[in-house]
Amino acid sequence: MKFAKTTLAALAAAVTLGVSVQAQAGTTLDAVKAKGFVQCGISDGLPGFSYADSKGQYIGLDVDVCRAVAAALFGDATKVKYTPLTAKERFTALQSGEVDVLSRNTTWTSSRDAAMGLNFAGVNYYDGQGFLVNKKLGVTSAKELDGAAVCIQAGTTTELNLADYFRAGNMKYTPITYDKSDESAKALEAGRCDVLTSDQSQLYAQRIKLAKPDDYVVLPEVISKEPLGPAVRQGDADWFNIVKWSLFAMVNAEEMGVTSANVEDLAKNSTNPDVRRLLGAEGEFGKDLKLPQDWAVQIVKQVGNYGETFDRNVGAGSDLKIARGLNDLWNKGGLQYAPPVR
Amino acid sequence: MQPNANSPRVTGSLLTDPKFRAWIFQILAVIAVIAAGWYLFNNTQHNLNSRGISSGFGFLQQSAGFGILQSLVDYTESDSYARVFVIGLLNTLLVSVLGIVFATLLGFLLGVARLSHNWLISKLATLYIEIFRNIPPLLQIFFWYFAVLRNVPGPRQSLDVGETVFLNIRGLYLPSPTPTEGFWAALAAFIVAAVISIYIGIKAKQRREATGRRFPVLLTTLGLLFGLPTIVGLLFGNPFVWEMPELKGFNFQGGFVVIPELVALTLALSIYTAAFIAEIVRAGIMSVSHGQTEAADSLGLRRGVTLRLVIIPQALRVIIPPLTSQYLNLAKNSSLAAAIGYPDLVSLFAGTVLNQTGQAIETISITMSVYLAISLAISLLMNSYNKRMALVER
Numbered sequence: 001m002k003f004a005k006t007t008l009a010a011l012a013a014a015v016t017l018g019v020s021v022q023a024q025a026g027t028t029l030d031a032v033k034a035k036g037f038v039q040c041g042i043s044d045g046l047p048g049f050s051y052a053d054s055k056g057q058y059i060g061l062d063v064d065v066c067r068a069v070a071a072a073l074f075g076d077a078t079k080v081k082y083t084p085l086t087a088k089e090r091f092t093a094l095q096s097g098e099v100d101v102l103s104r105n106t107t108w109t110s111s112r113d114a115a116m117g118l119n120f121a122g123v124n125y126y127d128g129q130g131f132l133v134n135k136k137l138g139v140t141s142a143k144e145l146d147g148a149a150v151c152i153q154a155g156t157t158t159e160l161n162l163a164d165y166f167r168a169g170n171m172k173y174t175p176i177t178y179d180k181s182d183e184s185a186k187a188l189e190a191g192r193c194d195v196l197t198s199d200q201s202q203l204y205a206q207r208i209k210l211a212k213p214d215d216y217v218v219l220p221e222v223i224s225k226e227p228l229g230p231a232v233r234q235g236d237a238d239w240f241n242i243v244k245w246s247l248f249a250m251v252n253a254e255e256m257g258v259t260s261a262n263v264e265d266l267a268k269n270s271t272n273p274d275v276r277r278l279l280g281a282e283g284e285f286g287k288d289l290k291l292p293q294d295w296a297v298q299i300v301k302q303v304g305n306y307g308e309t310f311d312r313n314v315g316a317g318s319d320l321k322i323a324r325g326l327n328d329l330w331n332k333g334g335l336q337y338a339p340p341v342r
Numbered sequence: 343m344q345p346n347a348n349s350p351r352v353t354g355s356l357l358t359d360p361k362f363r364a365w366i367f368q369i370l371a372v373i374a375v376i377a378a379g380w381y382l383f384n385n386t387q388h389n390l391n392s393r394g395i396s397s398g399f400g401f402l403q404q405s406a407g408f409g410i411l412q413s414l415v416d417y418t419e420s421d422s423y424a425r426v427f428v429i430g431l432l433n434t435l436l437v438s439v440l441g442i443v444f445a446t447l448l449g450f451l452l453g454v455a456r457l458s459h460n461w462l463i464s465k466l467a468t469l470y471i472e473i474f475r476n477i478p479p480l481l482q483i484f485f486w487y488f489a490v491l492r493n494v495p496g497p498r499q500s501l502d503v504g505e506t507v508f509l510n511i512r513g514l515y516l517p518s519p520t521p522t523e524g525f526w527a528a529l530a531a532f533i534v535a536a537v538i539s540i541y542i543g544i545k546a547k548q549r550r551e552a553t554g555r556r557f558p559v560l561l562t563t564l565g566l567l568f569g570l571p572t573i574v575g576l577l578f579g580n581p582f583v584w585e586m587p588e589l590k591g592f593n594f595q596g597g598f599v600v601i602p603e604l605v606a607l608t609l610a611l612s613i614y615t616a617a618f619i620a621e622i623v624r625a626g627i628m629s630v631s632h633g634q635t636e637a638a639d640s641l642g643l644r645r646g647v648t649l650r651l652v653i654i655p656q657a658l659r660v661i662i663p664p665l666t667s668q669y670l671n672l673a674k675n676s677s678l679a680a681a682i683g684y685p686d687l688v689s690l691f692a693g694t695v696l697n698q699t700g701q702a703i704e705t706i707s708i709t710m711s712v713y714l715a716i717s718l719a720i721s722l723l724m725n726s727y728n729k730r731m732a733l734v735e736r
Contacts, residue, residue, distance in 0.1 A: 088697045095395060095702065116700030117395035147591040149512060155697025159408040163419040174593065175409035178683045191496040191511050194592045234394040
């Protein structure tokens with residue numbers, strides 16, 4: 001009976017322990033600090049947003065969000081480990097704690113906010129869904145696509161928008177869904193489908209990966225709003241703030257004219273109170289965010305301001321040559337607008 | 343003092359009673375299992391709540407909103423996730439059933455071929471078995487889908503047979519039949535023929551047992567089953583109106599389409615599993631000793647009768663149990679469909695629906711239960727068949 005008693009006691013202890021551990025599960029911020037790097041969920045290869053360059057380094061606009069978080073937190077933008085995820089895998093990976101932040105051209109929607117337990121930390125790219133077709137088809141508008149076979153990536157908002165668009169236009173289509181965007185692109189090339197639909201930025205990125213990019217054209221219609229941004233798990237306010245403000249710092253830096261070239265100089269010599277607060281020369285805004293005082297300096301120095309990363313990855317300085325458009329600053333006719341640091 | 347089972351020891355307490363202790367340990371084990379289960383459930387619930395993730399099965403009633411490539415029952419985008427589940431399940435069952443039928447036919451053929459006395463036939467069968475048994479099924483699916491079916495011409499350069507059947511990269515387009523009055527008349531004739539055939543069969547058996555005279559049952563019933571509906575069909579005119587596939591705009595419209603994803607998956611699964619079935623059939627046939635054939639010969643049985651009444655029943659006893667495992671494997675391997683975008687249960691429900699709703703625990707547990715149910719159903723069917731075929735010991 002003694003044995004039985006101890007077993008029972010051990011069992012009871014295990015159960016109570018288990019419950020108490022679950023009640024005070026460590027925050028993401030503590031866990032990230034303890035392991036010394038940010039685990040970042042990115043896409044499985046999308047030029048301009050997240051893909052491996054010739055040296056095997058991940059680069060792109062989405063990758064830069066994670067690098068900014070690492071720069072703010074550790075003062076070192078390289079302290080990031082990447083997990084490439086398909087569209088189907090991404091939410092489960094974030095929900096289960098496999099990644100700390102999901103920065104994978106993911107559309108911010110109400111159900112993802114409310115039912116999936118995600119928090120979107122902002123919008124790092126304002127996008128919209130478009131269509132990529134072979135020029136040979138002679139199609140000039142999405143309204144001529146009745147009866148077409150359409151390639152889509154499974155488990156995306158694109159799938160839903162496509163159905164809505166064709167239903168609204170009283171048109172028919174055949175959906176051909178694949179898990180990976182590369183598979184969809186190959187299917188378009190092989191002729192399994194007539195049209196590839198996705199966010200416009202992705203279409204431009206996929207197009208340059210095709211064997212003959214010039215044979216394909218992106219149709220003018222944009223059929224949806226796709227605000228893409230990084231997401232974190234709910235119930236972790238500190239971590240959410242850090243990711244959110246890392247992104248805002250990049251946008252604010254661009255607005256104030258702070259660049260990777262002049263940031264160190266401005267941090268010491270600027271007289272503009274906005275710049276001084278952002279760069280930690282005034283106030284203790286970093287400490288409030290549970291970050292080092294020079295968090296924004298490190299972000300801009302190592303990753304650049306929003307305009308710099310945009311140009312480098314998807315804009316004029318890249319192969320994609322996407323115009324700033326909606327992604328320009330609010331005072332230049334775009335939508336990028338960050339709350340002030342104060 | 344001698345320990346005696348019949349007289350309980352007076353000095354020992356209840357704790358030293360082996361029977362009582364056995365009970366205690368069993369009760370404790372049950373409590374431990376329940377506690378662990380409760381803990382897992384509670385922990386999951388707690389974590390889902392603290393992260394703001396919806397739970398429960400209410401999502402099944404929401405409308406899905408996305409299109410599906412192939413559905414055996416009617417489907418529109420406004421149908422519910424529950425409907426999507428049904429469509430995924432039917433697509434999985436379709437590919438499993440097709441796979442099982444083709445794998446069995448091909449497997450039996452190959453198994454017999456490998457035992458053939460013809461050197462070429464037996465070596466070819468061996469070669470087939472050794473190649474396809476040893477390549478992972480996923481690679482075979484990729485081979486059929488990407489290497490073979492991707493190289494079929496586009497819709498405007500379709501290969502065709504007499505302008506009625508078209509083959510292109512989008513699939514195989516066949517004319518689809520719509521039944522007319524003639525069809526229903528022919529169907530009625532077929533049912534009548536079937537009833538008469540059963541009656542003839544029973545009468546013929548009675549006569550054979552009473553007088554020993556045989557009646558050509560097979561030929562008569564075949565003649566009835568095919569002849570009667572044909573005559574009635576001819577009287578009423580064409581039983582079907584054929585809807586021809588036609589190139590309209592981007593694709594062929596109308597008719598019936600077999601999508602390349604289904605073809606690739608069925609081909610790969612049947613060819614892969616057939617290699618295993620062939621070996622099982624060979625083992626089964628070899629397990630029947632040659633003495634059985636000789637005994638049947640000495641009784642004067644004809645070759646066909648020997649095969650049907652002596653060899654096959656005994657071989658089946660050895661074949662059926664491992665054959666069941668192969669059927670189960672095929673049904674489970676059909677979930678590799680997700681790799682080529684065939685809308686089966688895993689790709690559609692555990693993939694797209696999971697992603698659109700974010701309810702991983704619910705969708706995955708439903709999907710797992712379905713595979714469990716399919717596998718158990720196959721097992722049950724095969725086990726009952728096995729029981730019928732098993733040796734009845736007297």
